[in-house]
Amino acid sequence: MSVPMTKVTSSPAKDRWGPPYLLYLGNAKDRLSIKTARGLAFWRPEWCVAQYAGPNCAEKLDLPMMDFKAAKAAGVDTMVLGVANAGGVMGDDIRSDVIEALRAGLNVASGLHQRLSSDPQIEAVARECGRVLFDARFFPHSIPVGNGKPRAGLRMLTVGTDCSVGKMYTTLAMEREMRSRGIKADFRATGQTGILIAGSGVPIDALVADFISGGAEWVSPAREDGGWDLIEGQGSLFHPSFAGVSLGLLHGSQPDVIVMCHEAGRQQMRGLPHYSVPSLKECIEANLTAARLTNAKVAIAGVALNTSLMPVDAGIELCGQIERELGLPCQDPVTMGTSKIVDRMLECVAK
Amino acid sequence: MSVPMTKVTSSPAKDRWGPPYLLYLGNAKDRLSIKTARGLAFWRPEWCVAQYAGPNCAEKLDLPMMDFKAAKAAGVDTMVLGVANAGGVMGDDIRSDVIEALRAGLNVASGLHQRLSSDPQIEAVARECGRVLFDARFFPHSIPVGNGKPRAGLRMLTVGTDCSVGKMYTTLAMEREMRSRGIKADFRATGQTGILIAGSGVPIDALVADFISGGAEWVSPAREDGGWDLIEGQGSLFHPSFAGVSLGLLHGSQPDVIVMCHEAGRQQMRGLPHYSVPSLKECIEANLTAARLTNAKVAIAGVALNTSLMPVDAGIELCGQIERELGLPCQDPVTMGTSKIVDRMLECVAK
Numbered sequence: 251m252s253v254p255m256t257k258v259t260s261s262p263a264k265d266r267w268g269p270p271y272l273l274y275l276g277n278a279k280d281r282l283s284i285k286t287a288r289g290l291a292f293w294r295p296e297w298c299v300a301q302y303a304g305p306n307c308a309e310k311l312d313l314p315m316m317d318f319k320a321a322k323a324a325g326v327d328t329m330v331l332g333v334a335n336a337g338g339v340m341g342d343d344i345r346s347d348v349i350e351a352l353r354a355g356l357n358v359a360s361g362l363h364q365r366l367s368s369d370p371q372i373e374a375v376a377r378e379c380g381r382v383l384f385d386a387r388f389f390p391h392s393i394p395v396g397n398g399k400p401r402a403g404l405r406m407l408t409v410g411t412d413c414s415v416g417k418m419y420t421t422l423a424m425e426r427e428m429r430s431r432g433i434k435a436d437f438r439a440t441g442q443t444g445i446l447i448a449g450s451g452v453p454i455d456a457l458v459a460d461f462i463s464g465g466a467e468w469v470s471p472a473r474e475d476g477g478w479d480l481i482e483g484q485g486s487l488f489h490p491s492f493a494g495v496s497l498g499l500l501h502g503s504q505p506d507v508i509v510m511c512h513e514a515g516r517q518q519m520r521g522l523p524h525y526s527v528p529s530l531k532e533c534i535e536a537n538l539t540a541a542r543l544t545n546a547k548v549a550i551a552g553v554a555l556n557t558s559l560m561p562v563d564a565g566i567e568l569c570g571q572i573e574r575e576l577g578l579p580c581q582d583p584v585t586m587g588t589s590k591i592v593d594r595m596l597e598c599v600a601k
Numbered sequence: 602m603s604v605p606m607t608k609v610t611s612s613p614a615k616d617r618w619g620p621p622y623l624l625y626l627g628n629a630k631d632r633l634s635i636k637t638a639r640g641l642a643f644w645r646p647e648w649c650v651a652q653y654a655g656p657n658c659a660e661k662l663d664l665p666m667m668d669f670k671a672a673k674a675a676g677v678d679t680m681v682l683g684v685a686n687a688g689g690v691m692g693d694d695i696r697s698d699v700i701e702a703l704r705a706g707l708n709v710a711s712g713l714h715q716r717l718s719s720d721p722q723i724e725a726v727a728r729e730c731g732r733v734l735f736d737a738r739f740f741p742h743s744i745p746v747g748n749g750k751p752r753a754g755l756r757m758l759t760v761g762t763d764c765s766v767g768k769m770y771t772t773l774a775m776e777r778e779m780r781s782r783g784i785k786a787d788f789r790a791t792g793q794t795g796i797l798i799a800g801s802g803v804p805i806d807a808l809v810a811d812f813i814s815g816g817a818e819w820v821s822p823a824r825e826d827g828g829w830d831l832i833e834g835q836g837s838l839f840h841p842s843f844a845g846v847s848l849g850l851l852h853g854s855q856p857d858v859i860v861m862c863h864e865a866g867r868q869q870m871r872g873l874p875h876y877s878v879p880s881l882k883e884c885i886e887a888n889l890t891a892a893r894l895t896n897a898k899v900a901i902a903g904v905a906l907n908t909s910l911m912p913v914d915a916g917i918e919l920c921g922q923i924e925r926e927l928g929l930p931c932q933d934p935v936t937m938g939t940s941k942i943v944d945r946m947l948e949c950v951a952k
Contacts, residue, residue, distance in 0.1 A: 398841030398873055459813050460806040462845040490749030490852045490895050494813040497838075498845025522749055539887075544841050 267357040267382045268449060269297035272321040272329045273311065274351075276344055277304040284309050286361045286443040287332025293422050293447050299326050304343060318347075318354035328382075330446055331360040339364045348372055352381045359384040361442035386442040387453045389465070396463030396502045398544050403473030404599060407505035408483040408554070409537045411527050413492065413520045415513040416583065417483040418444050420554035423583035424509070425480050427592050434477025438469045440499065444482045454484055455495050462495055466502025481505070487536050488528040489519055497540060504545040507595045510534050513556040514568055530576060549598040552579035552591035618679045618708040618733045619800060620648035623672040624662065625702075627684045627695050628655040635660050637712045637794045638683025644773050644798050650677050655694060669698075669705035679733075681797055682711040690715045699723055703732045710735040712793035737793040738804045740816070747814030747853045749895050754824030755950060758856035759834040759905070760888045762878050764843065764871045766864040767934065768834040769795050771905035774934035775860070776831050778943050785828025789820045791850065795833045805835055806846050813846055817853025832856070838887050839879040840870055848891060855896040858946045861885050864907040865919055881927060900949040903930035903942035 271294075273287040281288075291298045291311050300316035316324060329351045331344065340348070340362060348358050348366065352375045360366050366383040367373050376383050406424065408417040421437055421444075428435035437444070439451025452465040470479040481503045485492035500508075512530060519525040528536075534550050541548040553572055557565030565582055572580040579590035622645075624638040632639075642649045642662050651667035667675060680702045682695065691699070691713060699709050699717065703726045711717050717734040718724050727734050757775065759768040772788055772795075779786035788795070790802025803816040821830040832854045836843035851859075863881060870876040879887075885901050892899040904923055908916030916933055923931040930941035 396842040398876060400875075455809070455811040457810050458806070459808050459810045459846045459849070460843060462810050463842055487848075488894060491747040491814055492811060493852055493891075493894070494845040494847075494849025495810045496845075497848045498810070501841045501844055524751075525749060536890075540844075543839060543844070 265382060267328045267359050267384050269294070269328065270299045270324075270326045271297050272316060272318070272326045272351075272356065273298055273301045273313065273332045274329050274344075274347065275301055275303045275307050275310065276331075276333045276341075276347065277306040278309050278333050281309050283334045284311070284332060285334060286446060287311060287330070289418065289443045290330060290332060290447055299324055302329070302347075304347075318351040318356060322355045326356060328357040328359050328384075331358065331362055332446075334362070340366075340369070345369065345372065349375050352376050352379050355379070355381070357382040357384070359386065359446060361386045361446055363387055386445040386451075387456050389453055389457060391468070393461060393464050393468050395460055396467050396498070398463070398501065398504075400504065400545075401467075401472035403470070404476075404478045405470055405481060405503055405505045406478060406507045406509060406551070406595060407481045407500065407503040407541075408509050408511050409496070409500065409533075410483060410486045410511040411488065411530065411533045412486050412513070412516060413484075413489055415511045415516070416554060416556040417511045418447075419556075420509060420511050420583045420588070421480045421482045422447070423554075423588045424592055424595075427588045428478065428480075431592075434475060435480055436477065438479050438481045440466070440469060440482045440484055451482075454499055455492070459494065462498025463502030466499045467504075470503060483511070486519075486528075486533070487540065488525075488533060490522065490525060500537065500541050501544050505541060505548055506545060507549050507551045507598050508534075508537055508541060509551050509554055509591055509595070510537070511554045511556070513559070514565065515559055530572065534576070550578060551595035551598055552581070554583050554588070554591065555580055557582045557585065616733060618710050618735050620645070620679065621650045621675075621677045622648050623667060623669070623677045623680045623702075623707065624649055624652045624664065624683045625680050625695075625698065626652055626654045626658050626661065627682075627692075627698065628657040629660050629684050632660050634685045635662070635683060636685060637797060638662060638681070640769065640794045641681060641683060641798055650675055653680070653698075655698075669702040669707060673706045677707060679708040679710050679735075682709065682713055683797075685713070691717075691720070696720065696723065700726050703727050703730050706730070706732070708733040708735070710737065710797060712737045712797055714738055737796040737802075738807050740804055740808060742819070744812060744815050744819050746811055747818050747849070749814070749852065749855075751896075752818075752823035752855065754821070755827075755829045755858075756821055756832060756854055756856045757829060757858045757860060757902070757946060758832045758851065758854040758892075759862050760847070760851065760859050760884075761834060761837045761862040762839065762881065762884050763837050763864070763867060764835075764840055766862045766867070767905060767907040768862045769798075770907075771860060771862050771934045771939070772831045772833045773798070774905075774939045775943055775946075778939045779829065779831075782943075785826060786831055787828065789830050789832045791817070791820060791833045791835055802833075805850055806843070810845065813849025814853030817850045818855075821854060834862070837870075837879075837884070838891065839876075839884060841873065841876060851888065851892050852895045856892060856899055857896060858900050858902045858949050859885075859888055859892060860902050860905055860942055860946070861888070862905045862907070864910070865916065866910055881923065885927070901929060902946035902949055903932070905934050905939070905942065906931055908933045908936065
């Protein structure tokens with residue numbers, strides 16, 4: 251089950267799902283709950299034909315509204331459940347909509363915790379209609395534990411001061427920047443939204459604990475074409491709930507370069523008001539020290555600063571201040587791009 | 602499903618398993634493959650009535666041989682699968698022996714990867730005979746992710762330069778030493794052998810990655826009686842395959858004190874000949890730095906040196922040398938006990 255990384259196909263083989271997409275918002279309550287749909291629409295607009303919203307949907311995207319039959323008629327291949335419920339479970343409304351979409355001839359991909367294929371009725375309808383189900387949080391492959399062996403290729407990993415500071419956006423922005431320069435670069439997804447954007451990847455935080463670094467090795471294998479793997483980071487070495495995931499990902503990625511992601515103004519660690527966000531300097535040092543275990547030559551290419559919560563001018567000024575303090579490029583990938591960070595990254599490996 | 606921690610009972614309630622034990626060796630090929638049985642016999646000799654060996658068993662323990670019926674007649678409650686196969690799966694010989702043991706009236710506990718309860722025939726026979734199955738590598742509880750909140754109680758965690766250097770033995774030796782002084786202290790198991798010894802615990806490396814630190818918090822909850830939780834460590838921050846597990850366990854344990862475990866003479870990381878074992882000093886510093894995230898007052902109490910591969914005199918000399926170099930007590934817990942390490946640990950928290 252994979253989708254083409256660059257081309258849109260409207261008639262995938264029977265065991266495949268892929269774009270064009272209908273983004274399912276259901277009865278989303280707020281902005282945060284359509285994070286996955288928003289990420290897809292932002293990073294892969296050419297794949298997103300339409301959205302479907304329920305009668306009580308409070309947040310929408312800037313896309314045409316279509317029901318399942320209209321979407322099928324418009325050439326949509328797959329409906330993506332781009333909505334996060336409390337607990338990641340499917341409500342009855344989502345379940346019946348999924349079944350209706352399958353009957354209308356759409357494949358269905360989901361980023362929910364609860365698997366589509368764990369629902370006997372959905373599974374039966376998909377089989378009956380010859381449609382494909384894809385669960386981004388489920389990893390069906392059997393992989394070995396990490397072996398730490400040096401492997402060919404160039405790899406960048408985004409790391410962070412905290413969870414949800416913009417690691418996926420930064421990684422995708424760097425892919426866009428590098429491809430615009432004609433450099434081979436591929437986003438490697440490690441979370442459910444990233445997997446739905448990339449069409450493949452490893453849901454790293456859903457693996458059994460012993461296989462974290464093995465999962466990172468799997469998603470960015472040896473590469474001989476001179477191109478870059480740009481690996482989506484997760485969590486933070488300084489987040490007491492998830493640091494183990496971050497460390498295993500760091501070791502398995504064997505990055506040549508890391509990029510530090512941070513949200514301007516964030517004071518406390520996400521979900522843990524009793525923990526302060528570490529300083530950029532401390533966090534960079536800790537990541538470099540840990541990363542050296544599997545790649546002694548690792549370097550830091552810059553800081554990706556999420557300034558979405560502050561005025562534009564203040565964001566520009568803060569980036570300049572961080573650049574002077576740390577001697578590293580600092581940009582907001584969404585509003586300023588990543589050209590300076592990519593320049594520095596290429597310098598790092600040219601040495 | 603739990604066993605009494607200190608008393609032996611021969612007639613547990615119907616949903617419980619426990620000692621007295623029959624240790625099942627099957628057709629073990631070598632010393633390493635009966636590691637679990639050997640650990641049980643060494644640390645809980647009062648629980649281990651007999652052993653059962655197949656016709657091709659190459660390694661045995663110093664226990665009476667009994668078949669299943671004889672063991673039942675001798676008062677055994679539970680047969681423990683104390684043997685590790687390649688891949689942790691049950692062969693046909695083990696499967697048929699388990700069924701025979703259930704029919705003879707024994708409960709069965711297992712440290713294998715493959716779950717007893719995943720075998721429909723074993724499950725059916727257990728139900729038919731009213732016997733209990735226990736899988737030490739399976740964690741049936743639903744737990745939250747770690748929250749990093751400070752909690753009451755005193756906690757020690759063993760950490761290591763590598764995997765398989767003696768963290769479980771060190772933790773159990775410290776429990777023995779402390780109890781002999783009348784100090785309340787309880788071994789908290791995080792691996793399958795430890796869980797079979799303790800009768801409960803969390804198989805930390807079998808948890809989903811997001812729940813590592815939550816698992817550590819679960820196994821050593823807030824404690825108000827002035828006693829110690831002695832937590833069995835796993836892996837090493839310097840092992841590229843498993844460091845994520847070690848870091849999550851370190852953060853979730855919030856140890857007041859760590860004890861560094863090392864095998865004298867080991868040059869390469871287990872299973873990774875391309876990685877050198879870190880120096881004790883470097884490894885201690887890295888663990889203290891990481892541990893401070895959730896407990897700023899963490900201290901190092903000493904070094905537990907596994908000297909089993911060297912002559913006794915050389916082991917004693919090496920311990921002295923390490924003590925002078927690091928200014929910390931250093932003992933082989935099996936041959937020298939842990940009195941100096943425990944003394945230092947108590948000093949650390951008395952400050």
